[in-house]
Amino acid sequence: MDGRMDAEYVLPIRRAQSAVDPDLRAYLHRLSDWIDVTVVDGSAAGPYAALDTALSDTGVRHLTPTVPGRNGKARGAMTGILTARHTRVVIADDDIRYTRTTLERVCGELRTATFVRVQNHYAPLTWWARWDTGRILLNRAFGGDYGGTVGLRRSVALRTGGYRTDVLFENLELERTVAAAGGSVRVPRDLLVTRRPPTLRHFLGQRVRQAYDDLAQPVRLVTEAAILPLVLALALARRRRPLLGAVIAVILAIASHGRRVDAGAAHFPVDGPLWALGWVGERMITVWLALFVRLRGGVRYGDTRLRDAASSPAALRAGLHRIPPPEPQAPRSER
Numbered sequence: 001m002d003g004r005m006d007a008e009y010v011l012p013i014r015r016a017q018s019a020v021d022p023d024l025r026a027y028l029h030r031l032s033d034w035i036d037v038t039v040v041d042g043s044a045a046g047p048y049a050a051l052d053t054a055l056s057d058t059g060v061r062h063l064t065p066t067v068p069g070r071n072g073k074a075r076g077a078m079t080g081i082l083t084a085r086h087t088r089v090v091i092a093d094d095d096i097r098y099t100r101t102t103l104e105r106v107c108g109e110l111r112t113a114t115f116v117r118v119q120n121h122y123a124p125l126t127w128w129a130r131w132d133t134g135r136i137l138l139n140r141a142f143g144g145d146y147g148g149t150v151g152l153r154r155s156v157a158l159r160t161g162g163y164r165t166d167v168l169f170e171n172l173e174l175e176r177t178v179a180a181a182g183g184s185v186r187v188p189r190d191l192l193v194t195r196r197p198p199t200l201r202h203f204l205g206q207r208v209r210q211a212y213d214d215l216a217q218p219v220r221l222v223t224e225a226a227i228l229p230l231v232l233a234l235a236l237a238r239r240r241r242p243l244l245g246a247v248i249a250v251i252l253a254i255a256s257h258g259r260r261v262d263a264g265a266a267h268f269p270v271d272g273p274l275w276a277l278g279w280v281g282e283r284m285i286t287v288w289l290a291l292f293v294r295l296r297g298g299v300r301y302g303d304t305r306l307r308d309a310a311s312s313p314a315a316l317r318a319g320l321h322r323i324p325p326p327e328p329q330a331p332r333s334e335r
Helices: 022-031 045-054 072-083 100-109 127-141 154-160 170-180 200-205 207-216 218-236 238-266 272-295 313-318
Strands: 008-013 036-041 061-063 088-092 115-117 119-122 149-153 192-195 299-301 304-306
Touching: 008 072, 022 036, 036 045, 036 072, 061 072, 072 088, 072 154, 072 170, 088 100, 100 149, 115 170, 119 127, 127 200, 127 238, 127 272, 149 154, 149 170, 154 170, 170 313, 200 207, 207 218, 207 272, 207 299, 218 238, 218 272, 238 272, 272 299
Parallel strands: 008 036, 008 088, 036 061, 119 192
Antiparallel strands: 088 149, 115 149, 299 304
């Protein structure tokens, strides 16, 4: 694909600090040479103005979210979809770093697919990035991971009236909404985009919230919840301890397959499957904490609580959730 891409790049963002990450600014500047970029910024006035100034010499369009809802990222994504100037839209978190080649690949997939679930790999590899890599490998073994970026054809989102912006797992909600509307979903496991690791503090704060996502996936939820009692039973019964070793071996085998499948070995570390053991150990505890949090009214998200992780496919097929119309609010700026 030569020249400028006929697609829109949407970055939903909300920042607490006025300082602008130079790596993110350089990335957006580079992106704007390849594709039309829209940043939908839900930050307070100070951080918004700082980013507006930082983007003043780029072709990036800087808007405020106009779609109501309690999930700020979903509000930003849906605002970007509604205001996109192209049919093909790539939505990405602020820690995603596409190359021109991977961006062209997503745009190419969207010629025939309605929705593309793009895969991630971390760089640089901090220890907590390696820990989360274990999760990625296990997900890849069962069809594909849910990362911080997707691609979709804007027309299907407009046809359905959008997707719910008051759920936690917004990418799954969007994917299921597209599928319920008859769109085709593609998960190319060989399409891997770099993701910057979060800060350690942010990583630690995400453990229960990420487990809460599983409330939208009943089979996975039941499986993960069963691991803790199973491990305890095997550990306490001496004659069954060899079975505990077998469980560990199965986890390693699954994660190793996830690393190798679809050329993944070129992007994931050799020790990735070992970190999957730690991640499973974490999840078998945090999934129970997530269930407890659900009983208390939902998971904390900013200054609110979100009760639903995502809508069920059956509920979406029965009657697609419609979002309220955008708020009558002018953007602070538009470049």
